[in-house]
Amino acid sequence: MEAIFLLIPLSLALIGVAVWLYFRMDDSGQFTDLESHGRQLLLDDDSTVAQAGQKSVAASQQTPSQAATTGSQTEEIGSNNR
Numbered sequence: 299m300e301a302i303f304l305l306i307p308l309s310l311a312l313i314g315v316a317v318w319l320y321f322r323m324d325d326s327g328q329f330t331d332l333e334s335h336g337r338q339l340l341l342d343d344d345s346t347v348a349q350a351g352q353k354s355v356a357a358s359q360q361t362p363s364q365a366a367t368t369g370s371q372t373e374e375i376g377s378n379n380r
Contacts (some may be wrong), residue, residue, distance in 0.1 A: 308354065
């Protein structure tokens with residue numbers, strides 16, 4: 299019986315904290331747009347696929363000396379980005 303006197307105020311405090319957190323997140327805009335992020339995953343980004351295809355075609359048309367120069371330049375750019 300004595301535990302109820304402790305558990306009831308603790309549970310009411312926990313519910314109060316949960317309600318306060320919900321309204322705080324709602325005011326910050328957490329729940330305004332729930333569907334757009336899910337739809338973005340389903341959309342195809344055709345522009346990056348087309349660009350990758352053009353790069354591979356351009357690389358196959360280069361002479362071996364040009365390909366070696368381009369490869370070393372690409373490695374330098376890649377190491378600078380890290």
